[in-house]
Amino acid sequence: MLPINIFRQNKELVLQGLAKKNFKETELVDKIIETDERRRLMQVEHDNLAASVNAASKQIGQLMAKGDKEQAEQMKLQVAQHKEKIKELVTTLGNIEQELHDDLVRLPNLPHASVPVGKTPEENEVVRSGGTMPQLSTHKAPHWDLMEQYKLMDLALGNKLTGSGFPVFMGKGARLQRALIQYFLNFNIAAGYTEYCPPFMVNEDSAYGTGQLPDKEGQMYHVTADGFYLIPTSEVPLTNIFRDVILQESEIPARLTAYSPCFRREAGSYGKDVRGLNRVHQFDKVEIVQIVDPATSYDVLEGMVAHVEKLLQSLELPYRILRLCGGDMSFTSALTYDFEVYSAAQERWLEVSSVSNFESFQANRMKIRHRDANGKTQLVHTLNGSSLALPRIIACLLENNQGPEGITIPAALQPYFGGDKIN
RNA sequence: GGAGAGAUGCUCGAGUGGUUGAAGAGGCACGCCUGGAAAGUGUGUAUAUCUGUCAAAGGGUAUCGCGGGUUCGAAUCCCGCUCUCUCCGCCA
Numbered sequence: 001m002l003p004i005n006i007f008r009q010n011k012e013l014v015l016q017g018l019a020k021k022n023f024k025e026t027e028l029v030d031k032i033i034e035t036d037e038r039r040r041l042m043q044v045e046h047d048n049l050a051a052s053v054n055a056a057s058k059q060i061g062q063l064m065a066k067g068d069k070e071q072a073e074q075m076k077l078q079v080a081q082h083k084e085k086i087k088e089l090v091t092t093l094g095n096i097e098q099e100l101h102d103d104l105v106r107l108p109n110l111p112h113a114s115v116p117v118g119k120t121p122e123e124n125e126v127v128r129s130g131g132t133m134p135q136l137s138t139h140k141a142p143h144w145d146l147m148e149q150y151k152l153m154d155l156a157l158g159n160k161l162t163g164s165g166f167p168v169f170m171g172k173g174a175r176l177q178r179a180l181i182q183y184f185l186n187f188n189i190a191a192g193y194t195e196y197c198p199p200f201m202v203n204e205d206s207a208y209g210t211g212q213l214p215d216k217e218g219q220m221y222h223v224t225a226d227g228f229y230l231i232p233t234s235e236v237p238l239t240n241i242f243r244d245v246i247l248q249e250s251e252i253p254a255r256l257t258a259y260s261p262c263f264r265r266e267a268g269s270y271g272k273d274v275r276g277l278n279r280v281h282q283f284d285k286v287e288i289v290q291i292v293d294p295a296t297s298y299d300v301l302e303g304m305v306a307h308v309e310k311l312l313q314s315l316e317l318p319y320r321i322l323r324l325c326g327g328d329m330s331f332t333s334a335l336t337y338d339f340e341v342y343s344a345a346q347e348r349w350l351e352v353s354s355v356s357n358f359e360s361f362q363a364n365r366m367k368i369r370h371r372d373a374n375g376k377t378q379l380v381h382t383l384n385g386s387s388l389a390l391p392r393i394i395a396c397l398l399e400n401n402q403g404p405e406g407i408t409i410p411a412a413l414q415p416y417f418g419g420d421k422i423n
Numbered sequence: 424g425g426a427g428a429g430a431u432g433c434u435c436g437a438g439u440g441g442u443u444g445a446a447g448a449g450g451c452a453c454g455c456c457u458g459g460a461a462a463g464u465g466u467g468u469a470u471a472u473c474u475g476u477c478a479a480a481g482g483g484u485a486u487c488g489c490g491g492g493u494u495c496g497a498a499u500c501c502c503g504c505u506c507u508c509u510c511c512g513c514c515a
Binding site for chain 1: 433441442451452468469470471472473474483484485495496
């Protein structure tokens, strides 16, 4: 949710940002400004009336003490009239505030100046790439075949236990999974992140806070008996830790990392996009979250990008980093970098991480604030990213490192995996 | 699941209708004291919103778990809800 101030201060900036984000309902901007003005007028009227009632109440108290009943009764009548009016105003004011809020919530975050103009993923900007592209000759099996060959994962079994999109890992597949989680967490902890283990279900307030609700309700699994939602990413519980909190200077930047399973309903599509591990309903991910002083957030973002890049380099995977264009960015983000790794057998790039600065968009919704140098409260900036999502990393590790002797495990992972090969 | 107790500011904790945004203590911040520190001492220390202003100071309003009611006036009385704690039962 955008802070109301920027509408009063710089309407043009808002309109330009919305245009870049390919947002059409720009008439909302004028409506918001108009509603905000109405709200302030009402507020003034209400406050003045309430002030006069408060003053009169004091006087009545004093008159009663003096025993001047007559005068007191007269004032009571007057107060009663004002109170009726106040009641009306409170109702109207409540409605106006609701309306303002509902409109504000519909507007996406404004993109950062460096965000490229564009509408489709093709218009994303490749910032840089790294790693060496694999040269596969004889062995060129996609990961779903390799999984079956080495008995690492069983999708049909998951289908039996739960439904499609719930893979069962076993043997060295399960072990690889655990090794990656452990490795990623340790990597993040070494960089100064504090490890958390949050709940995997959240309540409505939390889902709302990070922006999954109200719009994306259908993307989450909903436990209706208790009103809980299965988390689509640990960003949700991690960021909500700070909901309604005013942080002291010493408490920021807050750096958190957590492993969690992620649950996503998303409407299924067909074909190679969803085969194997490319898209599943439950997968594992290690997430990083930072809560920072607004003045530093873009430096922090670059730091997080460099961090994830190092992680990918250590896995010896070919990768590229994209700066998403306005039309491809998420609703809540101001600037997003996507990380993709090259899948040698499928011969395409797969997204494995998305690192974003949300500026104060989430913080405003969740009322996450800190005290600035003058001791005033100010909204923080929130950032998060994956480091990393497991399924596609596994897919690439298997496909890119396959050979006649089996699948080679990258050196960094071997201590965690307990071996250098899957065969 | 059964029974009971409670929810007040950064924390503890007082407060049963009238300058109570809220005593007191602790914590924290700043100052004094000191060679430096401790101790001592003084001052300050909620949030939102409106108004005001270049900015501020200042002022108004709302907020003592949440929502409603009674009253001229509610932290204080009444109703509903939520949550927490204790004991018993069950249980990884």
